[in-house]
Amino acid sequence: MTSWKGRRFEVTVGPVAHGGHCVARHEGRVVFVRHALPGERVVAAVTEDRGGSFCRADAVSVLSASPDRVVPACPVAVPGGCGGCDWQHATWDAQRALKAAVVAEQLSRLAGVTMPVEVEALPGGPLNWRTRVRMTVDGEGRPGFFAHRSHRVVPVDDCPIAAPGTVDEVVSRPWPPDSSLTIAVDATARTHVAVGDAPDEVAVERAVRREWRVSGFWQAHPDAADLYAELVGEWAGLSEGESAWDLYAGVGLFAAVLATRVGPSGSVMAVESHRPAAVEAAGNLSDLPQVRVLAGRVEAVLRAGEGPDPSVVVLDPPRKGAGRQVVDAIAARGAARVVYVACDPAALARDVATFHGHGYSLTRLRAFDAFPMTHHVECVALLER
Incomplete structure (x- = not known):
């Protein structure tokens, strides 16, 4: 078929989709439209068409605007401009509602889970947050x-x-x-x-009443680390003497929280594939002898049978998710609960579906707008066997 790239046409915009765009249809094809909001009538300019059933477009003119539309805070958050922000043209309340719809849709479609989703605001507002x-x-x-x-x-x-x-x-x-x-x-x-x-460079961060030396990944929102750590500790439900795993442990944030819950008689195995981060984790947690930090790919460490069988596993994987191999290994070791910190709702939903096959149920979920103005959303999920 002839490429539509460069074509312009009017469309009525449908529901939000994962990735910072909305779904429209034109001449039997799906059009993923950026810079639009559900219910709007826009002129769409096709920016990418690789053939098949869909193409991508920008809303270059709004003929009938949503009541949630606002003027973007940034002059380059426009069609053809910066690709970093997806929702500057929507009110902050509307942004969170759009993200909630995406999380709910991904869980329903990929994991067969129907549950209400609310995306919670973090302190400080939608601007000046990214550190x-x-x-x-x-x-x-x-x-x-x-x-x-x-x-x-x-x-x-x-x-x-x-x-x-x-x-x-x-x-x-x-x-x-x-x-x-x-x-x-x-x-x-x-x-x-x-x-x-x-x-x-090595940065100094503070969270959970500790100081952290960090040369790699750390949460970009200044309130995120404390919030997630508090929730992980609460949902882990650990007691003195139990064992826990912190997989994709970074510089050790969640391992520190788990260590305080299991106490000196318990154990925490923290696994991080990026060796410099694992070294920093070992240094950051040197006062907690119940924590053992392992540098290596999570799949390889679990395949080797490292660590005692855990009561609880904390997962904070990269955007692609943990994947079947890791989920299967966790289930085989008999963990009663999994606290899953996810930066991508589609990956979370795929892993939830795999956990369901091992007899785990998604019992709690909280979602946070830790990345205002973008399509990204952070979820913390509790799976119980």
Whole structure:
């Protein structure tokens, strides 16, 4: 069939879909439309068409606007502009409702689970929250962000969702052309900038009444780490002397919480594949002898039969999810409860379906708007056998 790329046509926008767009239909094909809201009538300009049953488009003109539509806070959060934010054209309440609909739909379609979903706001509002940012430098040395589904760099003078001490610290001066920047402002208000493949500087973060040395991943929202850790500790339901696993442990945040619950007579096995993070976890948790930190891929560590059988497993996998191999291994070791921290609702739903096959039920779920203005949403789920 002839590609529709570049075509423009009017469509009525349907429901939200996972990924920061809404679903419309035109001449028998699905059109995934960005910069639109459910119920709107828009002019859609096709930006990508690889054939088949669907194409992608931007809403370049709004003919009938949703009452939830607002003017974006950022001048480049528009069709053809920065691809970092998906929902700046919606009120904050509407953004959370859209994300809740996505989580509920993914659980229903992929896991057969029907449950009400509310996406909870974190403190501080939808702007100036992002304490960790990755930027790309264009050929003229100007830092910016990629356009949506593109390697074209959109230079910026500011970023409304970035915390002070991040983007504002780097946009006023040139950088090595075609390089990348990793920027973080830590709990001491110190800004860290790594250029290209240079190792990230060690930042100091604070959560669960402890101080953390971090050179890699840490939650971008300043309130997220404490909130998730508190919930993980509560839902783990551990008692003195029990055993727990913290898989994809990072620098040890959840392992610390689990350690306080099992006490000196219990045990926590923390597994992290990124060796520098595992080294930092061991240092961060050196005062907790009941924690054993293992560096290695989770699949390999579990296949080797490491650690005592756990009462509880905490999972915080990357965006692709834990996957069948890890879920099967957890079930084989007899864990009674799994607390699953998920940054992608589709991956969560797929893993929930696999856990269901082993006799686990999804009994509790909380979702958080830890990434305002974007389509991303964080979920914490409790599965019980």
